[in-house]
Each structure stands twice: as structure tokens, then as C-alpha cells.
Amino acid sequence: MSNLKAKDINETITWKEITLGCSVFEGGSAELVNTGDWRTIKPVIDMEKCKQCMLCVPVCPDMSIPVEEDGRRGEFNLFFCKGCGICAKVCPFDAITMIKDEK
Amino acid sequence: MSYNLKEELKKEERFTGGHRMCAGCGSPIAVRTVLRALNPEDKAVVCSATSCLEVSSFMYPFTAWKDSFIHNAFENAGATISGVETAYKALKKRGKIDDTYKFIAFGGDGGTYDIGFQSLSGAMERGHDMVYVCYDNEAYMNTGIQRSSSTPHFADTTTSPVGAVIPGKLQKKKDLTKIMVAHNVPYVAQTTFMGNFKDISEKAHKAIYTPGAAFLNVMAPCPRGWRYETEELMTITKLAVDTCVWPLYEVIDGKYFLSYKPKTKLPVEDYLKAQGRFSHMLKPGNEWMVEKMQEEVNRHWIDLLVLCGEK
Numbered sequence: 001m002s003n004l005k006a007k008d009i010n011e012t013i014t015w016k017e018i019t020l021g022c023s024v025f026e027g028g029s030a031e032l033v034n035t036g037d038w039r040t041i042k043p044v045i046d047m048e049k050c051k052q053c054m055l056c057v058p059v060c061p062d063m064s065i066p067v068e069e070d071g072r073r074g075e076f077n078l079f080f081c082k083g084c085g086i087c088a089k090v091c092p093f094d095a096i097t098m099i100k101d102e103k
Numbered sequence: 104m105s106y107n108l109k110e111e112l113k114k115e116e117r118f119t120g121g122h123r124m125c126a127g128c129g130s131p132i133a134v135r136t137v138l139r140a141l142n143p144e145d146k147a148v149v150c151s152a153t154s155c156l157e158v159s160s161f162m163y164p165f166t167a168w169k170d171s172f173i174h175n176a177f178e179n180a181g182a183t184i185s186g187v188e189t190a191y192k193a194l195k196k197r198g199k200i201d202d203t204y205k206f207i208a209f210g211g212d213g214g215t216y217d218i219g220f221q222s223l224s225g226a227m228e229r230g231h232d233m234v235y236v237c238y239d240n241e242a243y244m245n246t247g248i249q250r251s252s253s254t255p256h257f258a259d260t261t262t263s264p265v266g267a268v269i270p271g272k273l274q275k276k277k278d279l280t281k282i283m284v285a286h287n288v289p290y291v292a293q294t295t296f297m298g299n300f301k302d303i304s305e306k307a308h309k310a311i312y313t314p315g316a317a318f319l320n321v322m323a324p325c326p327r328g329w330r331y332e333t334e335e336l337m338t339i340t341k342l343a344v345d346t347c348v349w350p351l352y353e354v355i356d357g358k359y360f361l362s363y364k365p366k367t368k369l370p371v372e373d374y375l376k377a378q379g380r381f382s383h384m385l386k387p388g389n390e391w392m393v394e395k396m397q398e399e400v401n402r403h404w405i406d407l408l409v410l411c412g413e414k
Contacts, residue, residue: 009163022164024163027170030122031120031121033165034121058299061124061126067113071109084127084326084336085332085334089335089338
């Protein structure tokens with residue numbers, strides 16, 4: 001029985017190699033998917049203005065604001081960020097601005 | 104232990120990016136917050152009714168869930184998770200499983216208020232040790248914004264279109280939270296996203312760790328269906344709570360507790376004008392709709408205050 005991982009399952013494999021019943025044998029494989037290319041605007045943070053209140057972190061629908069080991073917020077993960085702008089709107093210090101995303 | 108956002112956020116994320124929910128969607132925010140309420144050492148089995156969440160978070164071969172995930176059909180998330188919970192109990196009794204597992208089902212309002220209702224009702228009545236979380240976005244968003252029994256009165260949807268014939272949805276919203284209270288389960292709560300997420304996080308933790316069946320109703324706005332700009336999510340939920348359209352409360356062993364009382368109860372108009380689905384209500388000649396809505400909200404709010412012993 002095949003227990004291929006998501007990274008090896010693509011258009012080039014045959015039906016015989018697909019996992020039985022299309023089961024997925026690993027957690028969180030969606031992390032391979034780039035949803036950042038949906039974006040037309042992107043968030044930019046001014047770390048000078050950021051007071052690490054963390055209010056922007058739980059409102060992100062795309063887990064794009066990583067929390068570092070010391071408990072501080074890190075730079076945006078633009079691989080997932082879809083540019084919804086909720087974080088910029090909730091920031092009490094106007095540290096996040098949304099700008100046009102030039103690709 | 105008192106709630107601390109910074110400490111909560113240090114926990115490992117159990118729902119990953121790379122899911123295909125729309126930009127600004129409320130449902131992944133509900134999911135990650137509920138899963139964050141799990142103790143990090145505990146494992147979970149998650150089940151989802153067919154929904155936006157299900158089709159977008161679990162597209163073969165990608166899963167956005169780090170925990171075990173099972174999807175069965177639209178109508179039976181309650182039955183599916185209760186079956187898994189029963190199997191776990193049997194294995195645990197025979198000593199074949201050591202870890203602590205928690206059982207969480209997610210459903211949209213379509214899969215909860217309507218299609219999955221009998222299955223949910225059965226699971227609650229049988230008292231499985233589980234939590235059913237409804238992320239309520241007030242219509243069938245996945246298939247193109249059709250009205251559900253959760254859609255508010257007068258809302259414009261594709262199957263209750265505003266025009267010369269009807270003024271939006273003709274029927275009122277079903278009060279599912281109270282129906283779940285009537286199942287006599289140990290924990291029922293209604294919540295949404297507010298400020299530092301204290302309300303929803305604490306309720307999710309209580310729901311998960313209360314032995315027996317629990318139900319959580321989370322308002323999860325849909326920018327596409329409700330027609331507002333994506334960045335306004337937290338403004339919308341705050342207005343829903345401050346106008347008392349979506350009051351925050353919990354019911355523990357049948358006793359009601361009010362979680363939040365707005366300092367000034369805002370007129371329902373403030374909530375309506377923030378969303379395109381209600382824009383017709385604010386046109387000249389349609390004042391009666393706003394009045395009717397305000398009357399309904401006031402009546403439910405006063406009823407709730409009485410139940411909570413606040414009045």
C-alpha cells in the first residue's frame with residue numbers, strides 16, 4: 001500500500017501510487033501550498049512602532065504572523081498571507097500598513 | 104490561571120497556512136483559536152461537516168490539520184465524531200491506547216443549524232465527551248450564499264434576493280444556542296472574536312475540558328457573503344456584540360451567565376450599515392425593516408438578561 005507524502009503526490013504519478021482511499025498520512029501538509037500568490041496588497045510592519053501587543057497575531061486567518069521563541073511576533077510569512085488586511089486594521093499603533101504588492 | 108494572550112500564542116499552531124479559505128475569512132480564525140485552547144500535550148481528533156472549511160482545508164493530498172482529521176458527509180459530523188469517541192473509549196478500556204484524545208467537530212451554519220441538525224442533536228443527547236463548534240457565517244457560503252435557517256431576517260442572499268417581490272429573507276434567524284441548551288448538556292456557549300480573544304479562548308477551553316457533550320456557537324463573518332471589506336472583520340464582530348445582535352453568554356449545567364454587557368448598547372443600524380447584505384434596509388421607505396429588526400434584537404436581549412439574572 002502506498003503511503004506517499006504530499007510532496008511526492010502530483011500530476012506525474014499514476015493512480016496505482018495514490019494512497020489507498022486517498023488517506024493523508026501526515027499532519028499539516030498544506031504548509032507546502034503557496035497561497036501568497038493570491039495577494040494583491042501586502043502588509044508591511046514598522047518594528048519601530050510595534051509595541052509587541054500581539055493583537056495582530058490571533059486575527060490572522062492564514063497563520064502568517066509567526067511567534068518567535070521569545071514570545072515576540074516575527075516578520076510576516078508572505079508564503080501564506082493573502083493580503084486581507086485584518087492585522088493592519090486591528091493594530092492600535094498603526095505599525096502595519098498595506099501596500100500594493102509588486103511581483 | 105488567568106488568561107494571557109502572549110502565553111497562549113506561544114503554543115504550537117495546530118491549523119496551518121496553505122488552506123484555501125478566502126482572504127479575510129472568519130472560519131480559520133475560529134478554528135485556530137479553538138484548537139489553541141487544547142492543552143499542548145493532548146491530542147485531538149477533528150471532524151468537519153461538509154463546509155467551506157472542509158473543502159478548503161482538506162484537499163488531497165494537502166491537509167491544514169496537524170491533528171487527525173475525518174470528514175464523512177454534510178449531515179453527520181455529530182454522529183461521526185461520536186463514533187470515533189466511542190471507539191477511543193473502547194480502546195482505552197482495553198489498554199490499547201494511552202494518550203489523551205479530545206474530540207472536536209466543526210460545522211458551518213448549514214451543516215449545523217440545518218443539514219447536520221439531527222445528527223448533532225443525537226450526539227448531544229447521548230452525551231459523548233466531545234465539543235461541537237459551529238462557525239456561524241449565516242448562509243451557505245460554499246455554494247454561493249444561499250439562505251440557511253441561520254441567515255438573519257431581511258438579509259440579501261441568492262435564494263432570498265432583495266427586489267420588488269421580497270425584502271430579503273422573510274424568516275427570522277433560528278436560535279440554535281438556546282436549542283442546544285435545551286438538550287441539557289453541561290456546557291453551551293455563544294461567542295465571537297473580541298479584542299484579545301479572551302472570551303472565545305476561555306469558552307473553548309471550558310468546552311473541551313468539560314466532561315460530556317459541549318456546544319460552542321462562534322460568529323465567523325464572511326466578507327464575500329456579508330459584503331464588507333475583508334479588513335473590517337473585527338469591526339463587524341465588535342458591532343454585532345455591541346448592538347446585542349450576537350450577545351456573548353455561556354450556559355453551565357443549565358444556568359445562564361452573561362459574558363459581556365456593552366457599556367452603551369448601540370442601535371442595530373450601526374451593525375446593518377457596515378454590511379452590503381443589509382444595504383436595502385437603510386433606503387428611504389424601508390425604515391420599518393430596521394425598526395422590526397431593532398424590536399427583535401431588544402426582545403431577545405431582554406429575555407437573555409432575565410435568564411442571566413441581570414434584570
